[in-house]
Amino acid sequence: EPEVTQTPSHQVTQMGQEVILRCVPISNHLYFYWYRQILGQKVEFLVSFYNNEISEKSEIFDxxxxxxxxxxxxxxxxxxxxxxxxxxxxxxxxxERGGTGELFFGEGSRLTVL
Amino acid sequence: AQSVTQPDIHITVSEGASLELRCNYSYGATPYLFWYVQSPGQGLQLLLKYFSGDTLVQGIKGFEAEFKRSQSSFNLRKPSVHWSDAAEYFCAVARSGGYNKLIFGAGTRLAVHP
Structure with a gap:
């Protein structure tokens, strides 16, 4: 079954460093998203991306x-x-599509900033 | 603004017992409603969704949910819980037009006793 894969599964970094989190979406999908979940808090929308540009972003996405x-x-x-x-x-x-297209999530990348 | 409340942070049930997880939403128009499950080390998996029509929706793994507009609720139910159902369950809402930006509840962690 096709799936969304994310790397790394866990990254530890020092404050001020640059981090890149990678995702391989399902191959025929056209809409891509990032969400995050701070420990003990809700899953929050960050950004959606379609046709090589951001279609929507939250206030978190500065x-x-x-x-x-x-x-x-x-x-x-x-x-x-x-x-x-x-x-x-x-x-x-x-x-696969926007609107009512089902979102398939990856397993997540845990980022720890020290 | 849209919001989702899951009043129960933790629930423990015995295997074979029935289950109901509560979800209340706040949204001005007809919402799109979802339940996701997250097993340890796994991504978010869609259990079921409601867009319109029959207010009782069936999902995977024997789950169902009922949309009650008068109560602004979308509670998840299962008649007989299995040990493998132990996981975290998230209710989410999206504005009409679909998935592009999901607003999640804080989640309910389900433990199942043998």
Missing amino acids: DQFSVERPDGSNFTLKIRSTKLEDSAMYFCASS
Whole structure:
């Protein structure tokens, strides 16, 4: 069964360092998303991406964050200068279509900022 | 603003017992409603969804949920719980037009006693 894969599963970094989280969406999917879950808090929407551009972003997704689809298979989330409060589980998701297309989530990448 | 409340943080049931997980939402129009499950070390998996029509929806793994507009609720039920159902369950809402931005509840962690 096709699935969304994320790497790394866990990354530990120092405050101020750049981090790139990688996702391989399901191959025929066109819509891509990042969500995050700070420990003990709700899963929160960060950004949606379609046709090589951001279609929607939350207020969390500030200038420190960027997303990219560098090739035909990967979808990345970059955090330019990590802060302690960026420590969270980051989930990538993809869907075949927008609107009512079902979201398929990856297993998450846990980011720990020291 | 849209919001989702899951009043129960932890629930423990005995294997074979029935289960009901509560979810209340706040949304001005007809919402799209979802239940996701997250098993340890796994991503978020869609259990079921409600867009319109029959207010009782069937999902995977023997789960069902009922949309009650008058109570702004979308409670998840299962008549007989299995040990493998132990996981965290998330209710989510999206504005009409679909999935692009899900608003999640805080989750309910389910433990199952043998």
